Each structure stands twice: as structure tokens, then as C-alpha cells.
Amino acid sequence: MINNRQLKILQLIIDDFIASGTPVGSRTISKKSSLGISSATVRNEMADLEDLGYLYQPHTSAGRIPSDQGYRIYVDSLSLDRALGLKERNLIRSLLISGKIKAEEVIANAAELIAGITGLVVIASYPGFKKHALSNLKLIKISDSKVLLILISDNEVVKDLTLSFSGTTQAVLDEISDALLRNLEGSTIEDINVKKISKLKYDLENYEEVIDYLVPILRDTLRNIDEVEYRVEGFDNILSVPEFSDGLKARRMYQLFENKSIFKDIFDQITTEGIDIKIGEENEVAELKECSLITTTYRYQARDFGKIAVLGPKRMDYRGIISTLEYVSNTLSDIFSGIYL
Amino acid sequence: MINNRQLKILQLIIDDFIASGTPVGSRTISKKSSLGISSATVRNEMADLEDLGYLYQPHTSAGRIPSDQGYRIYVDSLSLDRALGLKERNLIRSLLISGKIKAEEVIANAAELIAGITGLVVIASYPGFKKHALSNLKLIKISDSKVLLILISDNEVVKDLTLSFSGTTQAVLDEISDALLRNLEGSTIEDINVKKISKLKYDLENYEEVIDYLVPILRDTLRNIDEVEYRVEGFDNILSVPEFSDGLKARRMYQLFENKSIFKDIFDQITTEGIDIKIGEENEVAELKECSLITTTYRYQARDFGKIAVLGPKRMDYRGIISTLEYVSNTLSDIFSGIYL
DNA sequence: ATTAGCACTCGTCCTATTTGAGTGCTAACT
DNA sequence: AGTTAGCACTCAAATAGGACGAGTGCTAAT
Numbered sequence: 135m136i137n138n139r140q141l142k143i144l145q146l147i148i149d150d151f152i153a154s155g156t157p158v159g160s161r162t163i164s165k166k167s168s169l170g171i172s173s174a175t176v177r178n179e180m181a182d183l184e185d186l187g188y189l190y191q192p193h194t195s196a197g198r199i200p201s202d203q204g205y206r207i208y209v210d211s212l213s214l215d216r217a218l219g220l221k222e223r224n225l226i227r228s229l230l231i232s233g234k235i236k237a238e239e240v241i242a243n244a245a246e247l248i249a250g251i252t253g254l255v256v257i258a259s260y261p262g263f264k265k266h267a268l269s270n271l272k273l274i275k276i277s278d279s280k281v282l283l284i285l286i287s288d289n290e291v292v293k294d295l296t297l298s299f300s301g302t303t304q305a306v307l308d309e310i311s312d313a314l315l316r317n318l319e320g321s322t323i324e325d326i327n328v329k330k331i332s333k334l335k336y337d338l339e340n341y342e343e344v345i346d347y348l349v350p351i352l353r354d355t356l357r358n359i360d361e362v363e364y365r366v367e368g369f370d371n372i373l374s375v376p377e378f379s380d381g382l383k384a385r386r387m388y389q390l391f392e393n394k395s396i397f398k399d400i401f402d403q404i405t406t407e408g409i410d411i412k413i414g415e416e417n418e419v420a421e422l423k424e425c426s427l428i429t430t431t432y433r434y435q436a437r438d439f440g441k442i443a444v445l446g447p448k449r450m451d452y453r454g455i456i457s458t459l460e461y462v463s464n465t466l467s468d469i470f471s472g473i474y475l
Numbered sequence: 476m477i478n479n480r481q482l483k484i485l486q487l488i489i490d491d492f493i494a495s496g497t498p499v500g501s502r503t504i505s506k507k508s509s510l511g512i513s514s515a516t517v518r519n520e521m522a523d524l525e526d527l528g529y530l531y532q533p534h535t536s537a538g539r540i541p542s543d544q545g546y547r548i549y550v551d552s553l554s555l556d557r558a559l560g561l562k563e564r565n566l567i568r569s570l571l572i573s574g575k576i577k578a579e580e581v582i583a584n585a586a587e588l589i590a591g592i593t594g595l596v597v598i599a600s601y602p603g604f605k606k607h608a609l610s611n612l613k614l615i616k617i618s619d620s621k622v623l624l625i626l627i628s629d630n631e632v633v634k635d636l637t638l639s640f641s642g643t644t645q646a647v648l649d650e651i652s653d654a655l656l657r658n659l660e661g662s663t664i665e666d667i668n669v670k671k672i673s674k675l676k677y678d679l680e681n682y683e684e685v686i687d688y689l690v691p692i693l694r695d696t697l698r699n700i701d702e703v704e705y706r707v708e709g710f711d712n713i714l715s716v717p718e719f720s721d722g723l724k725a726r727r728m729y730q731l732f733e734n735k736s737i738f739k740d741i742f743d744q745i746t747t748e749g750i751d752i753k754i755g756e757e758n759e760v761a762e763l764k765e766c767s768l769i770t771t772t773y774r775y776q777a778r779d780f781g782k783i784a785v786l787g788p789k790r791m792d793y794r795g796i797i798s799t800l801e802y803v804s805n806t807l808s809d810i811f812s813g814i815y816l
Numbered sequence: 817a818t819t820a821g822c823a824c825t826c827g828t829c830c831t832a833t834t835t836g837a838g839t840g841c842t843a844a845c846t
Numbered sequence: 847a848g849t850t851a852g853c854a855c856t857c858a859a860a861t862a863g864g865a866c867g868a869g870t871g872c873t874a875a876t
Contacts, residue, residue, distance in 0.1 A: 379722030
């Protein structure tokens, strides 16, 4: 299929293209390569590599550019040994263990760090909420017509929701809160349904009316809780990437990120644990077919994962990004498993 | 100083420049104007207007562009009668009264609406928190080591803060919450100090230790509550504005908005109530000296105001934006005063 | 005071022309 | 049989040169 020398040449071409962004010619490779090969030979090999679909020419008299397939074989053959030095590792770890309390903040911090290192956009997902058990709950009076509902899950995620709810006192709300919690504690959010809520009536005989009023509001509210939340860091980086810096493309990217549902699409295509790489057309999300996406998962609790993705042009530093992402996600897993407490 | 005809010509030039974005020549004005004036005459007047500092030429053989001073006199002479038709007013009002519950959502909604209408960036500030009285408070257990503090002010703003706080039960937290509220209710957030919190000890004899632990945490937390929060809508619009659409400028703008403190600077320069217009160099914020900023205030409660600003290139539709902003802020004031309940 | 007319300026657009980085192919070399 | 020197060829990008035209300022006539 592809012989050793061809692979070596392909790697050199891609390395050069990633660095320069311009099509790579045979002479450049001939000079660089330690193989002691003339440009004519390189030309012959390049022609073969093009026939195999790993390279293409933007126009006849230009150098070569890697195709998605070319990037793929390049990435698969990448060696990650010593990609990250001890210094870098220590720096990353110390920046991750920065004393943030909330899981959200830790993740946001990590995403920002990766964005800084890679100069690309980072998308992170927080652990889910719907699939976790309710561990605490409180209704708090905001005003005569509004009540705040606070939900806390056993993975320490906090949700607050404002309900329209009038004519009550905090004392009554406290009683209702206690009763709700008694009945719902331990249920997962998605298991909380009308039946469970309605049972409260037996528990709170004096407040039947209030319960009747509250049930439909609560049901609708719970139904609309998002399963996962997302965080984007380093969007501004993309505005400096030549591939995206014209106004129209930048705007499309911005608008893409405004609709949170895109993040679900992006992450749902990743089914494996650990590092996953989607190059160009390999992406199922249409808007990202000009991009590469490197994703990793971090372990949050026993069986719960969050994901972190780096998004950028296909021409990106795969080696560095993979190593960084791998190290950060491992460190996050350690942090959440309590190793650094 | 400047005579009637000169003003008229200046207005025509600026109208044309706002619409076209290209320097305006004497022939264009001569044809458009109802004054029945030849291009030569217009040229003479234009030369005078340039001497007066209202116009300038980007290069010798080009038409004229308004200076900041020119925009200023143009804006000051603007008539706003019937700038907004009944249809538009009704549409705006109906979109504002969209059944949102939270004040934050109402404002975000309004900002988005204005961004859509004007095609520019909108920055809105929510009413403050520190200067309002505390109306409700609750400590909620998140996990063994974390507690959530919910603060509600009498202007219905909700703040939630996560505290590091271990080894307690919800029952204890409820008692402490009640005691805290008894002592602090009605105080403004900025008035809550160590002395007030410490008095709790007399109220909660059994929990001295807990209180000792809580006091410094609470004090630091309260000190760090932001006075005002901000919301930006329509940032993507700026990516389509020719004046800002190159990558570097767009990135600078994005980064400018990432540091929330810039919003304080932007709004602090506005001291008047109602519509305020800052054109180019009139802006005290250095990064906005190429922009125009139109701000308005809306009344939230008796003596509390929020602000909404439209930010864009100096070449913007002042008339339309001012009218829209004025109408929206008035309608918001009405909504918050309860007229539409 | 206004305007027609004219010379002049200068950015923009269009059209060669040149340049140079690159290719593919062939024939000679090892 | 694989490698390489050599050469003709291609084509994007850079350069140079007009021509164009939108604009000005000034002057002289109305």
C-alpha cells in the first residue's frame, strides 16, 4: 500500500504544511529530508501519494496539500512519546489545581488553559444533571409573585429556576420544600414525574391547593432542564486563524456557537472514551467539515464523563494538542476523584 | 457660525455617507438637494464646512466624510418626530411583554430585540444589588464540603454563591439561615459587615463554632459581589460591519467584551438620565474611539436605573437607533413599574 | 452670490508582462 | 530497476502601465 519512505515523505509534507500553511514542493522536502533523496525522486513519490489519495494540488503548478485521508494516516502514525515535557506537565497541573471550588469552575479553568496553550477554540461539557439523583431542594421566596427553586444533585450540580407563584410565605415554602425533598430525594431528575409529586398531597394535607398549583409548574420546569451544559473558551483565537478570519466565516462560527444544541451534536458523535480525532469530512456536523476536532473524556464520578474538545482548522498541531488534552483530562479525572484534596 | 444652508448640506452629506459608506461628492448633493443648487456652489459650501471642521477628505480628489464634530452637529439637529411608526411601536411592545418572569430575562430579551432591529451590538446593565436590601437568604447543603448561599434582594435579584464549608447538616444550616435573615433582613448588602454577622452569636448560642467559621467566609464573599451585571447581545453583528470585519479588529472587540470591567467603564461615563450619545473621540473608553455609543436609562424601581447601550461604527442610523432605544427603555420602565401586570 | 467650465489629482480598475515556484517527463546514470 | 539531472511547461502572484472617472479648486462670466 504505502511504503516506509512514502510515509516519511508524507509526514514531512504535513509537518511543513502545518507550519507554513502553503503548498509544499518537492525541493523543500528533498532539502529537509535526511533520506538524501533528490527532488525528482520526491516528485515521483509525491505523484504516487497523490494517486493514493493522501495529497492533492490546489492547481497544476503548485506544491501539495494533505487531503483528509492524508491527515488521517499522519495522525494515526503519530508518536506521542515525550510530546509534553516535565516542565509543561507540572505547569499544567499546578494551573489546574487552582483552588476552584465548583466543578464548573474547574472545567472552565481547564478549558481556558487549553485554549491558551493551543490557540484554538475549546468546548467543554459539564457532567449531566438529569441522570443524577436529587440530593437537596429548596423553595425560596423572591417576591409576592415569584419563587426560586433550587435543585442540587448528588454530583454537586446546582440548578436554580424561577417560578411564578404567588401568595405564600417562606414558612409554607419551607414545609413544602421539606416534604418535596422527603419524597423525591434519591430519585433522578428525569424520574421525577407527576405521580411522585402528586403523592405529596398526603404528606401535606393543609396545602392541597398550593400543591395543585405547584405540580404542573414543577413538571414543566423539570422537563426543560438541560441534560448537560457547555462552556466555550478561546473563541477569539479563531478570529486570528487565517482559515476563518474573514468576516462572514467568523460570523457563521459565532452564530453556530450561539445555539447550544450544536454542542450536543458535536459531542454526540463521539462514542469512544479517551482521545478521539475527527478530521474534516469525518465530522458529522456539517458546519465543521472544514475543521478538525480533537476530543477527550474525563472521568467525573464512578460512571459519569464529561468531554473536552479542541476545535480548529485541519492544519493544527495534532501532536501537541493530543498530548495536552490527554494530560489535562487525566489530571481532571484525578482532581474529581479526590486525589488532590 | 454655520448657516441654514450649510447645515442642510451637512445633513445630506451625512445621510448619504451613513447609507453608502463612501465619501460624498458635490454632484451627488447637488442632484439630491431640493435647494436647486449647482455642484460648484455645493463645493464652495463644502470647503467652508471643512474649514469649520465638520468634514474632511480622506485624500485630495475624494468626496467628503463627516468628522466627529460633524456627526455631533448632525445628531444635535436631528428631529425624532415620527421616527418610529405605530406599527413598529406596537411590535416592539408586544415583543417586550413576552411573559418572561425574571427581570434579567426581560432585559436580555430587550437587548436581543434591539440588536436585531439595529444590527449592532447591544450592552445592557441589570439593576444593582449591593445598594438594595436583603429580603431573603438561605444556606443549602451541596455536599459534605460545600454549601450554597442564596441571597435575594428587594429588587428581586438572586445571587448564588458556593462556599467551602464542611461537616454540617441541612437542619443546622436552616437554623443559621433563619438567624442570619432575622439579623440582616432589610440591610443593604454593602452594609452587611462583620459586626452585624458577629451579633449572630447571641442568637445562635449552640453554634458558636460554626459562626466563627462562617463569618470570615461570608464577609469575603459579600465583599466580592459585583454591584451590577451586564449582558451583551448581537456581537455577531459587528462581524458583518465593514468597519470591524477584519480579523484583528474583530478579535480586539471580542477580547474587549471578555473583561467585564470594561462595561463598568463604558457605563460610568454616562451620567445623564435618558438618551446619551458619544461619538468617536467623545468616548472616554480608548477602545471605543472609533465607535459611537448610544445609551439610554430605564427606570427599574423608585430610584434604581439600568442602562442599555447600542455600540457600532460612527456611521450608524442615529435617528432609528435613538427612537428605538427611547421607546424600548420607556416600555421597560412601564413593565417594571407594573403597568402591564 | 452663483455657476459653468476647465485643468488637475488620485484612487480604482483593467490588462499585459514578468517572475518564480512548482510540476511531469525523458533520457542518462548507477 | 531505482535514481537523478535536465528541460519544457504551467500557472498564481507580483509588477507595471494606462485609461477611467469621480472628485476637487479656481477662474471668469452671469
